[in-house]
Amino acid sequence: MRMRRKKHGAERIAACKDILIPAPVNEEGENQTLDPQSTFPTARPIHLEIGCGKGDFAVGMAAKHPEANWIAMERVPDVACLALEKAMAAKDTREDNLRFLIGDARNVAEWFPEGSVDCLYLNFSDPWPKKGYAKRRLTHTGFLELYRKVLKPHGMLKLKTDNEGLFDFSLEQFAECGLTIEWQTRDLHHSEKNGGNVMTEYERSFSERGQVIYSAWVRY
Numbered sequence: 328m329r330m331r332r333k334k335h336g337a338e339r340i341a342a343c344k345d346i347l348i349p350a351p352v353n354e355e356g357e358n359q360t361l362d363p364q365s366t367f368p369t370a371r372p373i374h375l376e377i378g379c380g381k382g383d384f385a386v387g388m389a390a391k392h393p394e395a396n397w398i399a400m401e402r403v404p405d406v407a408c409l410a411l412e413k414a415m416a417a418k419d420t421r422e423d424n425l426r427f428l429i430g431d432a433r434n435v436a437e438w439f440p441e442g443s444v445d446c447l448y449l450n451f452s453d454p455w456p457k458k459g460y461a462k463r464r465l466t467h468t469g470f471l472e473l474y475r476k477v478l479k480p481h482g483m484l485k486l487k488t489d490n491e492g493l494f495d496f497s498l499e500q501f502a503e504c505g506l507t508i509e510w511q512t513r514d515l516h517h518s519e520k521n522g523g524n525v526m527t528e529y530e531r532s533f534s535e536r537g538q539v540i541y542s543a544w545v546r547y
């Protein structure tokens with residue numbers, strides 16, 4: 328997601344510190360492992376979204392599912408800033424169960440303890456259509472194996488995308504990692520799971536233009 332640099336971005340992010348997990352990096356710039364539960368007042372199953380964009384999904388799901396603790400990761404600080412501000416504005420209307428982490432998915436297995444995450448969400452991840460960039464796709468086997476480390480045994484990965492090429496590629500990668508596709512659809516909004524669906528910004532925009540949404544729930 329490209330966007331013009333936010334004026335006063337650092338100050339605006341700092342103003343959201345109550346819901347921001349500081350980057351788990353020491354003074355030497357080395358990754359550290361965080362204790363995700365300790366960032367919430369109450370221990371609950373951890374649900375992690377990677378590439379949260381402007382935060383509609385995380386904010387909506389945290390309100391809808393107070394039985395879980397939600398962490399939304401985004402690597403672009405200016406985008407995360409918008410998500411943080413949205414979440415701060417809605418903070419008093421839900422449980423204190425949503426946190427943000429600014430950083431790249433490549434770090435996920437170093438930042439999160441083994442088996443600490445119950446469910447992981449990838450929503451409208453960048454498709455990287457050129458073949459040479461396949462390793463950057465967040466459903467490439469390289470990433471799927473990182474997620475395996477942080478997910479609980481038999482944890483769940485939930486994917487949504489508008490991009491048929493990325494969807495087909497993801498199904499192949501799931502099979503390559505020996506994962507079980509519990510459920511899949513090539514039209515989420517006309518499926519039995521649509522009732523519980525919380526839309527992301529991209530999802531709303533694509534579906535308004537008549538684009539179908541692909542989705543898969545995958546068991547490790």
Ligand SMILES: C[S@@+](CC[C@H](N)C(=O)[O-])C[C@H]1O[C@@H](n2cnc3c(N)ncnc32)[C@H](O)[C@@H]1O
Nearest residue numbers: 328378379380401402431432450451527528529
């Ligand atoms: C296409 S946007 C979708 C945003 C949002 N999930 C939605 O559905 O509206 C993809 C987002 O993932 C973020 N992203 C891409 N690669 C990432 C990575 N390796 N780690 C963390 N975030 C990433 C991008 O910065 C961007 O905000």
